[in-house]
Amino acid sequence: MEQGLLTVDLGAVVRNWRRLCERHAPGAVAAVVKADGYGLGAVPVAQALHAAGCAHFFVAHPAEGEAVRDAIGPLPMVAVLNGFAPGAHPRLTPVLNSLDDLRAHAGGEGLLHLDTGMSRLGLDASELDALAADPTPMAALRLRYVMTHLACADEASHILNGLQAERFATACARLPTLPRSLANSSGLFLGAQFVSDLARPGCALYGINPIPGQPNPMEAVVRLEVPILQLRDIPAGATVGYGAGWTAARPTRIATVALGYADGWLRAQSGQGFGVLHGQRAPLVGRVSMDLTTYDVTDIPAAQVGETVEVLGPAQDADAVAALAGTIGYEVLTSLGARYTRRYLPA
Known part of the structure; x- marks a missing residue:
């Protein structure tokens, strides 16, 4: 992919x-x-x-x-x-x-x-x-x-x-x-x-919670998975991404994925949230750029190039992503770009 x-x-x-x-x-x-x-x-x-x-x-x-x-x-x-x-x-x-x-x-x-x-x-x-x-x-x-x-x-x-x-x-x-x-x-x-x-x-x-602050009565609709393009090991003290906005506190493995603000992954999410890989959370580190986003997969040693990181799904829905970006779930969904492959599960 x-x-x-x-x-x-x-x-x-x-x-x-x-x-x-x-x-x-x-x-x-x-x-x-x-x-x-x-x-x-x-x-x-x-x-x-x-x-x-x-x-x-x-x-x-x-x-x-x-x-x-x-x-x-x-x-x-x-x-x-x-x-x-x-x-x-x-x-x-x-x-x-x-x-x-x-x-x-x-x-x-x-x-x-x-x-x-x-x-x-x-x-x-x-x-x-x-x-x-x-x-x-x-x-x-x-x-x-x-x-x-x-x-x-x-x-x-x-x-x-x-x-x-x-x-x-x-x-x-x-x-x-x-x-x-x-x-x-x-x-x-x-x-x-x-x-x-x-x-x-x-x-x-579309699964956005209509009663904020209470359990969501609606069923989840969306899942977004993005591929790992490259894995890179960096030493403690190395920086990641534009503006050198994140510094590794330990030897770190960075997964760079095909996801950016041109895909609707809001730049305001830089340094916040996580992706899910092999059932584990990988923190988003550094800035979201136009086409790429980086995740810390140091604690997920099985990570491989070509595997996908889930960034929207049961563990992190549009409302949760929106909260981190200071916006609402509506904006997260309507911002999703045209570059994704879309799959529709039948009714």
Whole structure:
């Protein structure tokens, strides 16, 4: 093997979706497959979930939606969160984020997005007031859902969660009745107040913990193994990598692997974390460079060139890697590059 092997367990993705369906009953559960399925492959993920019964998919950009539509056929809803120009993508469903969007898409279909606390996309309070006073733009559309997006659902005690749920309920009561879409991955764990007609989980499908600080209720999906390109014995006092950022305190064996920030292995992980080889942990030492990363395998004498070091897997998941890099599991997964060989375990 000359490059890393990224294994995605589609069966685990499907089981995670079904677990979320059980939590959200009787409401339906969509799949957010934007950013190429959180870096894991939107097409194979959508195909597996569609075969399992998922009938609603969300992407960020129209090009993502067209690829998913080609993969799963004409029937499931494929909604584009960022919207698109009227008539530009007749096979997709736009999320309508302003009054201007509603007017522009008259005669078509869409999802109505209300901003209840994110201050990003969606109708703001003044636009809601105008729409409540004159709902004519809604009557000119086939609106499939009215939705909002939770800002702090991964912090269960955050006051904004309850406020957003209340604001959403109040806003919906002012408008003609539509099916509602509220909870994201973490929102599915906030209680009955957050059950709606359609939940929109993303990260939880891919094994990221939707309830940080508690045991992860989701199944692991990803494994990343990278090959050892060279083994080198260095004396105590020798330095490793750019900036001579790590100094050997003893005679040390260094394994250099085909992994770097060009592959999405974040530079902020320099000198932190570990890889797993022969069931043992090998500390990451020195800086992560563009194409190479170095591990201390002194205590793993069986290490050989050509063997693989597991850097994502049961011993160290995306959330753990993210914690070391000062980021979130979402960024770890969506940063995974195109140079890996990808293997999909069937659902």
